[in-house]
Amino acid sequence: MPDNASTFRTLPWSARPGARNWRCEPAPTDVRDFHASLPDYAPTPLAELPLLAGELGVARVFVKDESCRLGLPAFKALGASWAVHRILADRAASGEGAGPVTLVTATDGNHGRAVARMARLLGQRAHVFVPQGVHPQAASAIAAEQAQVTRVAGPYDEAVRLAAEASAAADSVLVQDTAWPGYERIPGWIVEGYSTLCAEIDEQLTAAGAAAGPGLVAVPVGVGSLAQAVVTHYRSRPSGRAPALLSVEPEAAACVLESLPLGAPVSITTGVTTMAGLNCGTPSSIAWPYLRDGLDAAVAITDSDAAHAAARLADLGVSSGPCGAAALAGLRAVLTGVGADERRTMLGLDPSSVVVLLSTEGPAANPHSTPGPGTSC
Structure with missing residues (x-):
């Protein structure tokens, strides 16, 4: 359970009434078919945790367990595989070079490893820039995918x-999971890749007798690309009850939470956090409009909150790292302490609600376990 200090502190929180009425265009329909064609593809589990539902005061809680996705310990392989597929198809169609290309990216760990894995499997090269604060064993896991790894004495x-500069070399392509003006097409493909995760949840909830869908989805946020995919999925439906969408960030890197009250994206100086994959200081430019208009609320949590949540998930049989457990930690923070009743009402939660938590990585995404190339999670 959360420690007493977190119960009485002022909660870093922002809410936007009316987000459930906002609508956008859906993701492409061919992404799921592409993933289903991959040899290692299988839907990741959607685990129902009745004890957690009782603790949170809702009817049902499901956790989307991304601890083993396409042979890697995080969801990032969905976006990287689709983007690399699109990049290579475009190069072939345009007649750009028959030889291998260098896929360049920066990473806090999981995205870079996914790009490196795709490069190795497809006979391409990878060059991955790793910022300070990423454990050396995480960088070693990327290098084990036969990627060139450059350690950076600076933040994400x-x-x-530096990755963008390096990608200007001949036969190099930047495969970054954040966007900025002038660099948006490839990050858009990465976001599209994440739509498979949401499609799986729909099918799994239907199979579990919850075809009406969730009342709330909680998603960990770094630059906001996964959250953009989640917003796109749930805000593109023409009818039906739209769920509340809650973003969760580390207090040390809450760039989306800082941006929402201002109505414009801001860059912040990040601190140190065990949630390394969420340690990002600037929202993605293509994600920002979706986050601004489609999120119901945002919350920031401490490393202690994440650690307690990971331990609770482990007790219930779900393997999760600090980033993956952030979804549970964020919802716990929202539903406890001063103002909890008002926050619960704002999110539309009651004893009949169904909640989905996205556990975006397993413990193997952290330095305690680093399977080598070609191994399963």
């Missing part, structure tokens, strides 16, 4: 800048 945003 600096690693992104």
Whole structure:
């Protein structure tokens, strides 16, 4: 359970009434078919946790367990595989070079490893820039995919800048999971790749007797690409009850939470956090309009909150790292302490509600376990 200090502190929180009425265009329908054609593809589990539902005061809680996705310990392989597929198809169609291309990216860990894995499997090269704060064993896991790894003496945003510069070399392509003006097409493909995760949830909820869908979805946020995919999925439906969407960030890197009250994206100086994959200081430019208009609320949590949530999930049989457990930690923070009743009402939660938590990575995404190339999670 959360420690007493977190119960009485002022909660970093922002809410936007009316987000459930906003609508956008859906993701492409061919993404799921592409993933289903991959040899290692299988839907990740959607685990129902009745004890957690009782603790949170709702009817049902489901956790989307991304601890083993396409042989890697995080969801990032969905976006990387689709984007690399689109990049290579475009190059073939345009007649750009028959030889291998270098896929360049910056990463806090999981995205870079996914790009490196795709490069190795497809006979391409990879060059991955890793910022400070990423454990050496995480960088070693990327290098084990036969990628060139460059350690950066600076934060994530600096690693992104250096990766973009390196991608200007001949036969190199930047495969970054954040966007900025002038660089948006490939990050858009990465977001599209994440739509498969949401499609799986629909099918799994139907199979579990919850075809009406969730009342709330909680999603961990770094630059906001996964959250963009989640917003796109749930805000593109023409009818039916739209769920509340809650973003969760580390207090040390809450760029979306800082941006929402201002109505414009801001860059912040990030601190140190065990939630390394969420340690990002600037929202993605293509994600921002979706986050601004489609999120019901945002919350920031401490490393202690994430650790307690990961331990509780482990007790219930779900393997999750600090980033993956952030969804549970964020919802716990929202539903406890001063103002909890008002926040619950704002999110539309009651004893009949169905909640989905996205556990975006397993413990193997962290330095305690680093399976080598070609191994399963």
